[in-house]
Amino acid sequence: MVTELQKKLERIAAAQVKLAGRVVERTVDSGSVRVVGAVDVSYRKNLARAALVLCTFPDCEVLGSKTAVVDVTFPYIPTYFFLRETRPVLMVLQGEEFDVLLVEGHGRAHPRGYGLASHIGLLVGRPTIGVAKGPLRGAPEGSFRRMGKAYVSVGHLIDLESAVRIIEPLLEGGYPKPLRLADRLSKRETL
Numbered sequence: 675m676v677t678e679l680q681k682k683l684e685r686i687a688a689a690q691v692k693l694a695g696r697v698v699e700r701t702v703d704s705g706s707v708r709v710v711g712a713v714d715v716s717y718r719k720n721l722a723r724a725a726l727v728l729c730t731f732p733d734c735e736v737l738g739s740k741t742a743v744v745d746v747t748f749p750y751i752p753t754y755f756f757l758r759e760t761r762p763v764l765m766v767l768q769g770e771e772f773d774v775l776l777v778e779g780h781g782r783a784h785p786r787g788y789g790l791a792s793h794i795g796l797l798v799g800r801p802t803i804g805v806a807k808g809p810l811r812g813a814p815e816g817s818f819r820r821m822g823k824a825y826v827s828v829g830h831l832i833d834l835e836s837a838v839r840i841i842e843p844l845l846e847g848g849y850p851k852p853l854r855l856a857d858r859l860s861k862r863e864t865l
Contacts, residue, residue, distance in 0.1 A: 683751070683754060686754060686757070687753075687786060690756075690784075690786040690787075690788040691786050691787070691788070693788050693792070693793070693796065694782075694786060694787035694788035694792065696796060697781075697782065697787070697788065697792050697795070697796070697828065697829075697830050698830060698831050699782075699828050699832065699833040699834070700831060700832065700833055700836075701832075701833055701835070701836050702774065702801050702831070702832045702833075702836040702837075702840070703836075704731075704732070704836065704839045704840050706773070707731045707732075707773045707774050707840060708730065708731060708773055709728055709729070709730065709731065709737065709771065709772045709773050710728070710729050710730075710731045710734075710772060710773065710774050710775075710776060710840070710844065710852055711726055711727070711728050711729075711767070711770065711772035711774070711775045711776065711852070712726070712727045712729070712775070712776040712778075712850065712852030712853045712855065712856040713725065713726050713727075713763050713766060713767065713775065713776070713777055713778065713794075713856055714778040714853060714856040714857045714859075714860045715759050715762050715763065715778070715860055716857070716860040716861045717746065720745055720746050721743055721744070721745060721746065722743070722744050722745070722746050722758075722759070722761075722762040723741055723742070723743045723762070723860050723861075724741065724742045724743075724744070724759075724762035724763050724765060724766035724860065725739065725740075725741045725766065725856045725857070725859035725860035726739060726740050726741075726766045726767060726770060726856065727739045727852050727855040727856045727859060728770065728772060729844075729851070729852045729855075731773070731774075731840070731843075731844075732843035732844070733843075734843075734844055734846075734851045734852060736855065739855070739856075739859055740766060740770075741766060741859060741860065742762060742765040742766040742768075743762075744761055744762045744765055746758070747761060752810075753784065753785055753786070753789075753810065755779055755780075755789065755790050756779070756788075756789060756790040756793040756794075759779065759790055760790070760793060760794065760797070763777070763790075763794055764794075764797065764798075767794075767798060772800065773800075773801070774800070774801045774802070774803060774832070774840055775794065775795070775798070775800055775801070775802045775803070775829070776802075776803050776805050776841075776844075776850055776852055776853050776856075777790055777791035777794050777795075777802055777803065777804055777805065777829055778805060778806070778853055778856065778857065779791055779804055779805075779806060780804045780806050780810055780813070780818075780825075780827055781795070781802065781803065781804030781827040781828045781829035781830070782804070782814070782817045782818070782827045782828040782829075782834075783804060783806070783809060783810060783813040783814070783817040783818035783825060783827035784810055784813060784817075784827075785810060785811070785812035785813060785814075787814060787817070789804055789810075789827075790804070791803060791804030791805075791827065791828075791829030791830070792804070792828070792829050792830050794829065794830075795829040795830025795831060796830055799831075800830075800831065801829070801830065801831040801832040801836075802829025802830050802831070802832070803826060803827070803828070803829050803832060803837040803840065803841065804818075804826070804827040804828070804829045805824050805825070805826055805827075805841070805849075805850055805853055806824070806825045806827075807823065807824070807825070807849075808825060809825050813827075817834075818834075819834060819837075819838050821838065821841055821842065821845060822845050822847075822848030822849060823847075823848035823849045824841065824845070824848070824849050824850060824853075826838060826841050
């Protein structure tokens, strides 16, 4: 017996596949990148806390940071992560400027080719890179690159080779420093 939730998730999955066709992959000259943003979300009870850290590129000096706290409106369901995190991420990005955004989550390296990084990229119209701590089962072959402890994938408006060139100088201890800082900030008040 198919539940109402299962029917809803099937419709959302079909929409993800359709939206994956709108993702643009193109070369980004890393020499033109001056500011990298990194966003991560943590959870406590029914609250989501999104954190944004802005850094210079390539030396990763912190330019600024901020957080946004919102009520959780969608449960955690694997491969539907974007439904849970889009709202807090968009709230923390409001009014901010950056050349490339690192998103804690997958982009093309998703079973339907459309994860959180792709969704955020389409919504904000900026180059986005998906960075995750592990691959998703069913991700298309060649859709990600392992770099240290990170799995890097295309979000939107960037190709995989450009994403790799941007992530490489940001690695610290095997993970991109801006995302490590955003993770820390999402879990407490200050860097």
